[in-house]
Amino acid sequence: MHRVRVKVVEGVLDANDTIAAANRADFDAAGVTVVNVMSAPGAGKTTLLERIVRELGDLRVGILEGDVCGSLDADRLASLHVPVTQINTDPGFGGECHLDANMVRSAIPSLPLDEIDLLVVENVGNLVCPAEFRVGEHRRVMVASVAEGEDKPLKYPLMFRACEFVLVNKIDLLPHLDFDLERFLANLDAVHPGVERVLTSAKSGEGIDAWREWLLRAAAREPAIA
Amino acid sequence: MHRVRVKVVEGVLDANDTIAAANRADFDAAGVTVVNVMSAPGAGKTTLLERIVRELGDLRVGILEGDVCGSLDADRLASLHVPVTQINTDPGFGGECHLDANMVRSAIPSLPLDEIDLLVVENVGNLVCPAEFRVGEHRRVMVASVAEGEDKPLKYPLMFRACEFVLVNKIDLLPHLDFDLERFLANLDAVHPGVERVLTSAKSGEGIDAWREWLLRAAAREPAIA
Numbered sequence: 001m002h003r004v005r006v007k008v009v010e011g012v013l014d015a016n017d018t019i020a021a022a023n024r025a026d027f028d029a030a031g032v033t034v035v036n037v038m039s040a041p042g043a044g045k046t047t048l049l050e051r052i053v054r055e056l057g058d059l060r061v062g063i064l065e066g067d068v069c070g071s072l073d074a075d076r077l078a079s080l081h082v083p084v085t086q087i088n089t090d091p092g093f094g095g096e097c098h099l100d101a102n103m104v105r106s107a108i109p110s111l112p113l114d115e116i117d118l119l120v121v122e123n124v125g126n127l128v129c130p131a132e133f134r135v136g137e138h139r140r141v142m143v144a145s146v147a148e149g150e151d152k153p154l155k156y157p158l159m160f161r162a163c164e165f166v167l168v169n170k171i172d173l174l175p176h177l178d179f180d181l182e183r184f185l186a187n188l189d190a191v192h193p194g195v196e197r198v199l200t201s202a203k204s205g206e207g208i209d210a211w212r213e214w215l216l217r218a219a220a221r222e223p224a225i226a
Numbered sequence: 227m228h229r230v231r232v233k234v235v236e237g238v239l240d241a242n243d244t245i246a247a248a249n250r251a252d253f254d255a256a257g258v259t260v261v262n263v264m265s266a267p268g269a270g271k272t273t274l275l276e277r278i279v280r281e282l283g284d285l286r287v288g289i290l291e292g293d294v295c296g297s298l299d300a301d302r303l304a305s306l307h308v309p310v311t312q313i314n315t316d317p318g319f320g321g322e323c324h325l326d327a328n329m330v331r332s333a334i335p336s337l338p339l340d341e342i343d344l345l346v347v348e349n350v351g352n353l354v355c356p357a358e359f360r361v362g363e364h365r366r367v368m369v370a371s372v373a374e375g376e377d378k379p380l381k382y383p384l385m386f387r388a389c390e391f392v393l394v395n396k397i398d399l400l401p402h403l404d405f406d407l408e409r410f411l412a413n414l415d416a417v418h419p420g421v422e423r424v425l426t427s428a429k430s431g432e433g434i435d436a437w438r439e440w441l442l443r444a445a446a447r448e449p450a451i452a
Binding site: 040041042067068069070072095096097124125126127128129132145147148149151152154155156157158170172173176177178203 | 375
């Protein structure tokens with residue numbers, strides 16, 4: 001039983017990679033860079049996007065919003081007058097815990113690819129499966145809230161390893177938490193040595209410029225973050 | 227393709243329910259009550275268990291600890307001299323995002339069922355799939371950290387609906403957050419009307435007595451929380 005289940009899962013992942021490659025070819029043909037943003041629930045993905053999405057200069061950005069159900073985050077971002085497309089993952093069964101390449105493929109006809117340069121995919125809040133399912137993105141970012149504790153890189157290593165950029169968010173809470181920032185950064189380096197990271201707070205504004213600059217570099221496909 | 231995948235998933239869930247029923251029969255035969263504790267990563271499950279696990283009077287407790295990898299939480303709890311059994315979910319593929327009934331079934335021979343009255347299962351940190359996979363438990367608890375934001379019941383309704391008790395944790399952080407507690411509780415009631423809940427802080431100690439009392443009532447199988 002167990003062996004059968006694992007084979008099915010591996011088959012799903014192989015199929016996913018094939019579809020992800022097709023998605024990426026379509027994005028490349030349209031000249032659109034895709035950034036996949038991942039985190040645990042409530043780490044601050046949407047708020048971090050709200051903070052920079054209208055301050056990207058000439059860069060035209062669109063959002064692909066993944067949620068189990070509802071459109072709360074999509075509504076927040078749409079109110080900023082950027083094009084937002086919603087994927088809900090719940091038709092499958094009780095709700096898929098991640099976006100996969102086929103869901104994104106289904107959304108491509110709804111995306112205004114001719115009108116954007118950068119597509120930001122906000123994944124379902126989860127530190128496990130989103131790291132396993134590529135969706136056709138060029139870059140992967142993760143947001144880790146300091147409220148989650150400094151052990152998370154050790155407990156969810158694939159997620160911290162799968163990304164090219166880590167936003168260590170909600171640092172305005174540091175004075176109120178038993179959170180050892182040095183230990184968190186050492187844990188991060190233990191699973192992904194030297195990965196680019198920035199400390200951020202959507203509340204105080206710290207690190208928001210660096211986050212915006214990183215996105216601009218990602219959109220320009222600068223080799224420094226290749 | 228999509229239809230095939232859904233059928234596979236439904237087959238997995240049916241098989242899971244069958245194994246969960248067998249687990250529960252084994253726990254009942256041993257006179258052990260099982261409580262499944264679920265939350266997002268870093269909501270405070272382990273710390274809330276640390277706070278009460280040695281203050282349960284005559285009740286003998288054991289822990290079954292689920293993690294993608296590592297034994298950080300199991301080590302913390304074992305240091306309190308309670309029996310702890312570790313399940314790591316990573317042998318499957320990149321890491322399963324939840325415990326399932328078959329994983330727990332595999333662990334049963336390692337559990338000291340003759341020496342405990344209550345088994346607390348600490349699930350993998352995730353607000354989606356743990357709600358879908360019963361493991362043979364009698365009661366389900368979830369921990370929601372106020373740092374995650376007040377929209378979470380609406381975004382992950384199955385999780386908030388699947389539990390009989392909600393710990394609204396880290397309330398010591400409320401003065402430092404833009405978190406509308408009334409709105410959170412209204413969202414909770416919108417998806418699970420009247421579900422029993424308590425406000426907790428492992429730091430200040432608020433609500434810890436109520437959490438311990440609930441566990442004692444769960445272990446006694448009191449009908450009030452049936």
